[in-house]
Amino acid sequence: MSTREDANNLHSFTQAFQGLVFGVLLAYLALINLDFGRMHVSLMFLPVAMIFLWPPKASQAWSLFFVFILGVFFDILTSGPIGVWGLSYLLLFVLFDGGIGQKMGTVLALFSFVFALLLVYAMALVFGRFSMGHWPDMGGLAINAVASFFVFPVIYAIVSLFSDAHESQPQSKARP
Amino acid sequence: MEKAGYNRPQQRRMRRRFIALGLVLVSALMLISDRQQKSMLVSGRLSADDTSARIMGFIATPVRGIEALFVKADERANVQGRNVYLTAEVERLRPFEHHVYDLEIRIKNLEAILNIDSSSDIPMQKIVARSVNETNGPFAHSALINVGANKGVAKGHAVMTVDGLYGHIVRVGRNSARVLLLNDLNSRISVMSVRSQSRAILVGNNNDVPRLEYISPDADWNIGDVIVSSGDGGVLPRGLPIGIVVTTKKQKLAVELYTEGRPIDWVWVYPFEPIKTPEDEPVLGVSPDEAKPAIEDTPLTDEQTPTQDEQSGEQAAQ
Numbered sequence: 001m002s003t004r005e006d007a008n009n010l011h012s013f014t015q016a017f018q019g020l021v022f023g024v025l026l027a028y029l030a031l032i033n034l035d036f037g038r039m040h041v042s043l044m045f046l047p048v049a050m051i052f053l054w055p056p057k058a059s060q061a062w063s064l065f066f067v068f069i070l071g072v073f074f075d076i077l078t079s080g081p082i083g084v085w086g087l088s089y090l091l092l093f094v095l096f097d098g099g100i101g102q103k104m105g106t107v108l109a110l111f112s113f114v115f116a117l118l119l120v121y122a123m124a125l126v127f128g129r130f131s132m133g134h135w136p137d138m139g140g141l142a143i144n145a146v147a148s149f150f151v152f153p154v155i156y157a158i159v160s161l162f163s164d165a166h167e168s169q170p171q172s173k174a175r176p
Numbered sequence: 177m178e179k180a181g182y183n184r185p186q187q188r189r190m191r192r193r194f195i196a197l198g199l200v201l202v203s204a205l206m207l208i209s210d211r212q213q214k215s216m217l218v219s220g221r222l223s224a225d226d227t228s229a230r231i232m233g234f235i236a237t238p239v240r241g242i243e244a245l246f247v248k249a250d251e252r253a254n255v256q257g258r259n260v261y262l263t264a265e266v267e268r269l270r271p272f273e274h275h276v277y278d279l280e281i282r283i284k285n286l287e288a289i290l291n292i293d294s295s296s297d298i299p300m301q302k303i304v305a306r307s308v309n310e311t312n313g314p315f316a317h318s319a320l321i322n323v324g325a326n327k328g329v330a331k332g333h334a335v336m337t338v339d340g341l342y343g344h345i346v347r348v349g350r351n352s353a354r355v356l357l358l359n360d361l362n363s364r365i366s367v368m369s370v371r372s373q374s375r376a377i378l379v380g381n382n383n384d385v386p387r388l389e390y391i392s393p394d395a396d397w398n399i400g401d402v403i404v405s406s407g408d409g410g411v412l413p414r415g416l417p418i419g420i421v422v423t424t425k426k427q428k429l430a431v432e433l434y435t436e437g438r439p440i441d442w443v444w445v446y447p448f449e450p451i452k453t454p455e456d457e458p459v460l461g462v463s464p465d466e467a468k469p470a471i472e473d474t475p476l477t478d479e480q481t482p483t484q485d486e487q488s489g490e491q492a493a494q
Contacts, residue, residue: 083207
């Protein structure tokens with residue numbers, strides 16, 4: 001294996017790891033729960049934004065593993081049934097064939113993210129039903145999805161900014 | 177080394193598919209294993225809770241501040257009306273205060289005469305904690321508090337707010353503990369009505385108003401009844417305030433929790449020791465069946481044998 005190939009492998013691994021780190025940060029942000037009277041608002045679908053905006057140059061094999069880790073980690077953080085988010089995130093990543101958000105324009109990314117949210121919403125409902133034996137709180141889940149959608153442009157802007165800065169580095173230009 | 181008939185991109189694609197399939201299978205297995213029980217990855221959950229308690233402790237302060245802004249803005253808007261209401265409430269409650277003092281003296285006197293102790297189960301010692309994160313998600317309703325085994329918190333302890341019962345401890349880490357809220361799907365608390373002493377089980381349903389279930393047909397329940405913990409089963413102390421009886425859209429009895437709709441910041445953990453069964457706490461050297469009775473079980477003579485009327489009278493009294 002050549003040195004260049006080693007460097008490429010390391011680069012694609014770090015890209016995947018970057019996705020995990022951002023995902024974990026978003027998972028913690030998603031835990032914030034705001035109570036306005038009887039309405040509970042949280043951003044439970046925020047990690048979906050990171051899967052949607054997963055670094056495109058990341059190693060696919062490592063990305064799959066990190067997406068799985070992120071999902072299970074989020075399951076543990078939310079104290080919910082293990083596997084619901086893990087399986088949902090993994091299937092979303094496989095269906096989208098990696099993070100597609102960074103490969104498209106802003107408007108298209110917004111529409112695609114709505115589709116991703118709907119997919120994860122449906123999967124979380126079905127897996128939640130299977131795991132708990134009854135349907136999860138559909139209304140609460142929908143409010144969380146809508147709230148996460150409104151925060152998505154901010155995440156998109158930050159990730160784009162980060163990705164642009166990374167692209168301008170000489171190392172990434174040298175990649176084949 | 178490349179296999180015949182395959183080039184490297186194909187091999188990579190195959191490897192990716194294999195990994196994806198493997199991970200999907202692992203996730204599905206985890207989902208099946210964890211079905212209806214939260215026993216998987218216990219140590220992982222404890223470590224994550226401890227770390228989250230620290231991180232969310234920092235984040236919670238501004239978040240609670242934002243929540244308080246909304247609550248306080250609402251309170252300030254109604255400050256005049258609220259003042260009038262509270263003044264009237266104080267005037268209404270003053271006679272009750274005297275009545276309570278009177279009752280307290282009478283209960284003490286009766287206890288002294290009967291030589292019994294009917295004091296409350298509610299422990300005087302409390303552990304103060306901060307609720308750093310509340311998860312009101314679609315799958316679970318729980319909260320994370322920033323004290324754990326380091327302060328003597330143990331599984332099963334009741335957690336209270338200034339308004340009423342918040343939940344009970346289900347998982348304890350070194351510096352954190354997980355509270356299962358009353359409206360969580362897995363929450364089951366035995367409760368009673370203060371007015372009629374009727375018993376029921378408060379069953380969480382992941383909604384704001386948990387249901388009252390296992391109600392006997394002749395039980396006396398009314399809308400507006402105050403609900404407290406019954407202490408049955410010896411798991412929770414008796415008399416912890418919980419909420420008020422309401423009806424759902426399907427005309428079923430439910431409870432509007434005192435803690436619902438308010439930002440929760442500080443809580444108290446009640447270190448209540450559940451009542452142990454004789455099997456759990458045997459007398460040293462004596463099995464529970466062989467323990468010496470306080471009253472000897474000697475056979476009665478014909479003269480001492482109660483008549484049928486006496487027996488039925490005793491049963492009625494019981």
